[in-house]
Amino acid sequence: MNETNLTSKIKTEPNIGNRFAAGLVDYIIIYAVTFFLIYTLGEPNDEGGYSLNGLPGLIPIAFWLIMTVGLEIGFGATLGNSLVGLKPIPKNGTNRKLTFGESFKRHLLDPIDMFFFGLIGIITIKNTDKNQRLGDIWGNTIVVKTSELKKTE
Template identity: 25%
Template sequence: MATYGGSAPIFGRHSVASEKTTVVTRRVAQYIVDVIANGVLSAIPFLLLVAASTDSAGNVEGGTATSVLYAIAIVLALAVSVWYWVLRPAAHRGRTFGMALMRIRVVDADTAGEARKGQLVIRWILLIVDTLFAGLVGLITMLVSKRHQRVGDMGAHTLVVRDRGPRVY
């Protein structure tokens, strides 16, 4: 890996100082915030489903209509998750709500510019791997990798760096 002036590693044509990627503690806090926020937002379709499929006595009705409502709720919850982990960061300088709060953001590892939607999709899909064993796979990977990347970052060619910008949510 090339360096510029002996200090910052060069990825593509741009440099990212190694201290900017030393954000593991912030990332753990960010992940906790984001899991709670995404969980609450994704639960809304299911709460609406229960309200729509409950009779006046408080019993959940069965049948085809309820099955269709469950399918719709699952699709809506998935759409919320895609918005939270992919579309929102793409529109807000690579930041989820938790990232904005912790002042970190996702960048393209090759250009140090904003991560592209495709990269954010790969990170989101590989979050499944990173969260194995209560998140230990992602945590250990971040602790031992040179650029503090989780599996999703490696697969997407992204870095998470300190963001000195304002905490705009």
């Protein structure tokens, strides 16, 4: 089966609610662990808060990378996407796990896509042919329901 047939068989939908919930789950976990690390490993700073300095400052970044990119390339979806029944796949419709580059590009733009409660992501999802957010466009990926993937197998 060629790429055109695969892409036309895969149905993309905005799934705004599910995508919002998935991002919320993922980033609640990421922020909770980050704040825990800052308060347990951090040192008091002049502003009355805590700071992670040096090598410990890389731990939250590594955790973010594992929770987003690592889970997508290892298991096919983040925890949030798995819970709501969504899976990111390459834009050509091939049902496979994303590569490191595809997934990293998707998530590097999360801060922009999630700006002001996801407004930018929602606008781009609603105004692109394949319901992609900026990260999906740059990563050349789409997000589909896992039930849709089972129909094409």
